Amino acid sequence: MPPIQVNDTTLRDGEQAAGVVFTVEEKVAFASLMSAIGVQELEVGVPAMGGAEAEAITQMTRLGLKSRLIGWNRALTSDLDASLACGLQRVHISVPVSDLQINIKFQGSRQRVLDALQKAITYGRDRGLYVSVGGEDSSRADTSFLLKLASMAQAWGASRFRFCDTVGVLDPFSTYSQVEQLVEQLTIPVEMHTHNDLGCATANALAGIRAGATSVNTTVNGLGERAGNAALEEVVMGLKQLYGLKIGIDTEKLQALSEFVIQATGWELPPWKAIVGKNAFAHESGIHGHGVLQNPSTYEPFTPEEVGGNRRFVIGKHSGKHLITDFFQQQGIQLSSEEARSLLDAIRKLSVELKRDLTPNELLNLVS
Template sequence: MSIRHDIVLEDTTLRDGEQTPGVAFSKETKTKILNSLIEAGVSSVEIGIPAMGGEELDFIRSCVDRQDEARLVVWHRGVRADVERSLDMGFKSVHIGLPTSEGHLKASVRKDRTWLLATAKDLVHMAKDRGAFVSISAEDIARTEISFLQEYAGVVHEAGADRLRLSDTVGLLSPEGYGERVAAVVSTAGIDVQCHAHNDFGLATANTIAGLKAGARYFHVTVNAIGERAGMADLAQVVVALKKLYDRDLGIDLSKLKEMSTLVAQAANHPVLPWQPVTGDNVFAHESGIHANGMFRDTSSFEPFPPEHVGGERRYILGKHSGRALVAWALEQQGIEPQEELLPHCLDEVRALSIRLGGAVSQEQLVEIYRNAQVTVAA
């Protein structure tokens, strides 16, 4: 099955992302992140959990009058009073979190599946009667029998739910397993499905794509893949993969991805790894001689897409693996027309210095190496 054309990205940086251990966003920070998401073209955002109260509730209340800018979804436990409070505040989109595996029902809410089906039906009916867009979870789908997932999907769909979130809560599924569960629900219930994949085995992005290929309409991401334990599917990675590899344009301004990544990294006090796909500093950095030679002739040689597409910047790094062409280029950047016969010596010195430093050599250090070489040769 091909990915449908009406898929919808929903960002949950402000809810599941903030559940990253050790991360806490202030109201001001959450507002900045929300602004950044909306400015980038994100049309649906899960903004937080009203039941937490305090500054979290203050932020959520401040969002009530912004619902024309994007769909703003508030998250709730399977507790009627929680959902009613959000509806009373004026929110038009609510999510209800409920587990479907026997293990999570027993360990998390201490209830059984009879309670689950009755509660889900009651909460969906209530919220729909008040005109809300209603999203509801099937949590821990990896350890939920597919037959029960299908039964549950049928019950919540009949009750009027607009969307069923299939949550691989502990990130246990392979892309094949996740896709199988999405397809099983899509084939038996008319409800829209949302992918919610955790990254415990590094498969969140792959599972999200698999779910979309199996017929899901909605999917969850976070900026920088932050979230519980190993995080979730990364917004930048999924958006760029969908556009570049699957020809699905979600209307996101890709040039804002790097800026948004930096904002969330600073807010979370967790720097982005240099090799993080799309937004990492090394994604468009080149050091090795073979790569630099190719890049100087054709930048598509060793880049899947130009850095400006995603707000990135191309860099050339002098180091242990550099070649003569990069040394010559770096000297030219410093206004020096290098003497060809000095380049082998300079390259040897650059490689040796890189090993001593354990990293990159600056262009200023290269100039010093070059000047010393000139003196040595003249002598």
């Protein structure tokens, strides 16, 4: 597979999640952290919003980060002027490509979309900007028009085309088919932008890469509008574990990155969240606990240390004798086989009563 780059859009599409606002200081700190761990490109926001948004983007452009910075724009010269004023050298221009979206935003005229896009690309290129073009709602577009617009954008000077599953309606099979056509049509790179409305965002992003896309949008923790976007940690580990691709991102910092976003948004993750959830490397059941004690690979696809996490053993209703014996050995308490069986019954009974696993103190109190 060709080299793959991540374009993380936590600061743009991620912040567009309902109820999420990053401060200027948080945006700047986040960009610095992402650059330090090796994320190749950051979509840093919408310069045309002005105010604190433009201030944050301007500060980021002055940091000299290793990550390339790109701003999101409509096909308007005024938006591009705002990006230039923030010091950006790369711009993304988004236009609708489905008839549903064109009817709402361009009075149903495909030609008006093309005219606006040509003007914006030419304006940006004349000012020395790297121009990426995004087809909003690509997944629901008429295929012939999508291919026509992407080809014309390339001819007018666009350096990349973004395929957007804007409302998350694709599965990996249809994603592969649609993106493969686009890749075959273009000579410029294709970028994936997927949403998680049907729970397929990460799978669709990976399917698009298998079809030939070489850039992928992500957000930390899958943050984003409605059900969110493809999660950075899932896409990066998917590329690494499934395809053997190491794309230069320090995966040992993924947990810390996740916790930064949790703190900034005030939103906790479900414990079962892939890669960075509290239970991603937690084991309670007797069979699983015994297996992991013998060899962690029995029930872990990769080590928690690889993503900056920690392994946890939880004792509760489903735990077995081996896990209980191991816990008490660590506390300096040796249990006979009969004592372990008796204690296991007490643990299961209390766990059912409390409807949760037990704390270390609760376990020690059962022994005493």
